[in-house]
């Protein structure tokens with residue numbers, strides 16, 4: 529069998545790159561996109577100039593400012609990121625339908641059907657994305673997803689400077705294990721701090737050292753993960769690039785700047801979150817069978833509740849009702865909420881069928897059935913349609 533041709537693409541400091549297009553005076557400056565420091569904001573993305581000061585994403589904004597006094601703070605413009613991401617993904621899909629988007633700025637492509645050499649394909653893709661969107665990106669290319677992703681991580685890290693790396697890193701077929709051998713074990717997927725620590729205690733630091741351990745020993749130590757570990761350390765990975773139909777869930781959450789106890793605000797937030805989830809369901813033509821609500825209280829404890837519908841749907845009114853009902857089950861009037869999230873899972877393709885092929889009457893019936901099911905399960909807790917939550 530011919531070697532596969534897999535590319536991992538990652539946009540360089542994506543949010544920052546989009547912000548620089550919105551405001552070119554930011555170019556070259558140390559800046560960070562994220563929330564305000566006095567509102568528990570964290571760094572969502574930071575420019576390469578900011579990284580020189582040790583600023584990195586997920587760091588509290590207050591700390592970022594301590595590290596880099598002149599750091600320019602830029603509030604996020606999510607709509608612009610979504611649009612830019614969409615534009616890039618469309619370019620990728622024009623190259624091959626085998627595109628697996630793994631985050632807003634990352635994707636795998638299987639370019640096996642193209643005749644050019646993989647390095648050529650990567651170079652052309654990078655140039656085209658820059659030409660059409662002005663966004664910088666880095667690419668890793670190899671025979672499988674594991675190696676392509678790690679190649680990209682390594683290539684980007686090697687080009688640390690004040691400008692985007694725009695790296696292209698190619699691992700030729702057959703040299704996977706040689707390429708991986710000197711790297712730290714943590715670079716392998718599935719190796720978290722705990723596994724890394726257990727390996728270190730055995731004197732194992734590099735991927736190459738893992739590859740030398742007998743598979744049996746790894747299985748004894750790590751169970752089923754041990755088998756995976758043995759495979760990956762040898763650069764073996766036969767997972768396919770799976771297209772969008774395999775998205776498992778869609779969710780949206782929001783952390784309040786200050787804990788919220790106000791009933792109106794909480795319910796409004798749930799409705800907004802559902803609206804966003806529904807927007808994304810429609811984008812992918814999905815209907816959802818299960819709705820999940822996530823709440824984090826002010827003491828950081830987190831709870832989630834879910835409900836599975838007899839009839840999957842993309843109808844906002846139904847999903848709002850479910851989410852509100854789940855919320856009313858667990859929220860006691862006056863309790864402070866730090867975070868709310870709404871997720872949809874159990875996804876099926878078919879939004880178009882529901883919205884286009886159903887007669888209004890059929891849609892009404894399906895929605896009524898969902899309501900009935902809610903009443904059966906939660907009885908009086910179900911919030912009346914079109915009414916604000918009842919004040920007790």
Ligand SMILES: [Mg+2]
Pocket residue numbers: 538539540541542633
């Ligand atoms: Mg990126």
